[in-house]
Structure formats: C-alpha cells, structure tokens
Amino acid sequence: MPNQPEGLDDISSKLLEQLDVSPEIKDVLRQIQTEVADAYREGFMQMTKVIEQQASTLNRIQNTLAILVEKLVPTMASHVPPVMRIDGDSPDLAGALVVADPIGAGFTLSLSALSKAVGIGDADASVLIKGFRLKEEPDCAVVVRSGGSSSSKELVNYHPRAVARFRDLLFQPPSDLTQDQRSALKRARKKLAIA
Numbered sequence: 001m002p003n004q005p006e007g008l009d010d011i012s013s014k015l016l017e018q019l020d021v022s023p024e025i026k027d028v029l030r031q032i033q034t035e036v037a038d039a040y041r042e043g044f045m046q047m048t049k050v051i052e053q054q055a056s057t058l059n060r061i062q063n064t065l066a067i068l069v070e071k072l073v074p075t076m077a078s079h080v081p082p083v084m085r086i087d088g089d090s091p092d093l094a095g096a097l098v099v100a101d102p103i104g105a106g107f108t109l110s111l112s113a114l115s116k117a118v119g120i121g122d123a124d125a126s127v128l129i130k131g132f133r134l135k136e137e138p139d140c141a142v143v144v145r146s147g148g149s150s151s152s153k154e155l156v157n158y159h160p161r162a163v164a165r166f167r168d169l170l171f172q173p174p175s176d177l178t179q180d181q182r183s184a185l186k187r188a189r190k191k192l193a194i195a
Contacts (some may be wrong), residue, residue: 107142107157117163118170120191124184125166131181132169134158140165170194 016029109117115125128134135141140162145155171194173185188194 109158127184
C-alpha cells in the first residue's frame with residue numbers, strides 16, 4: 001500500500017517531538033496546537049454557514065429583481081449585450097452585472113472542454129473556431145484575457161450553447177475557409193461521421 005501524504009497535524013506533531021524542550025512545555029504547545037486547530041475548524045464552519053446564508057439571500061434578491069425587470073421594463077432584455085444577458089441556461093442576475101467574471105455569465109467551457117463536447121481534437125477545434133469566427137459571436141464566446149499582440153496568450157471561454165453552434169457550422173461551414181481550415185473541417189467531419 002503506497003504511503004499516504006501526511007497532514008499538517010501529523011507534521012506539526014512530529015516537529016514538536018523533535019524540539020529540545022521539557023515535557024511540560026511540549027504539553028503546553030500541544031494544547032495550543034489543539035486550540036488553534038479547533039478555532040480554525042470552528043471559523044471555517046461559521047464561514048461556510050455565512051456563505052450559504054448569503055447565497056440564499058442573493059438567490060431571493062435575484063428572483064425579486066428578475067420579476068421586477070420583467071414587470072416594469074419587459075423590453076430591457078433586448079437592449080442588454082448578449083454577454084450580459086440572462087437566459088434559461090444561467091438565470092443569474094448577479095452574473096450579468098459582473099462582466100469581469102464571465103464564468104458567472106455562463107461562459108464555462110475552455111477550448112479543450114468545447115472540443116471534447118463536440119467530439120474532435122483540440123488542434124482541429126482551434127483551427128475551426130478561427131475559421132468559423134466563433135469567438136466573435138457574443139452569444140457563444142467571451143475573451144477573458146486579451147493576448148495583446150500575441151493571440152496564443154489570449155484566453156477565451158465558451159458558453160455551452162457554443163457546442164450546438166459549432167456542430168451546426170460543421171454541417172454548414174462558411175465558404176471562405178482557408179486550406180488549413182478546410183483540412184481541419186474534413187478531419188472533424190470524418191471523425192464525427194458527417195458526410
């Protein structure tokens with residue numbers, strides 16, 4: 001059976017035993033360690049309880065705001081940019097307000113997760129996303145971190161609806177694909193058994 005990693009308590013106990021102090025001092029130090037560990041656990045439990053209460057309160061506020069918006073300004077949804085829109089997939093009003101946190105708006109898929117969901121390799125997915133101009137569709141993608149002059153450092157997150165959009169584009173791709181993009185399309189279609 002492989003050795004399991006030691007916990008912090010195990011390590012601190014071993015270090016305590018190595019100290020060159022009297023047994024009485026070691027007992028006091030053990031008592032302090034126990035009190036600190038208990039205080040940490042109690043603080044953690046209190047923090048967890050507060051977070052749960054806050055989540056419940058925020059949920060009620062979000063539902064109230066959604067009802068108010070729907071009743072008072074029903075046309076507002078058509079004026080909100082798609083990245084900030086609230087839909088059935090992620091009915092989270094707070095996510096709409098935190099544009100800097102696209103994950104809160106439902107853009108949870110990385111390139112790798114998107115390619116896995118579609119069923120093709122990352123390399124072909126990357127080439128096809130560029131050819132399909134998927135990251136330019138605000139309903140499907142959001143740039144989390146700009147790469148500046150280097151697109152390799154750019155970080156893009158995709159919404160789950162991008163999977164269906166990607167599959168649609170595999171069947172009806174744009175006509176202006178480059179040779180590399182057409183080759184990637186051919187490989188992807190073959191892998192997915194698309195005629």
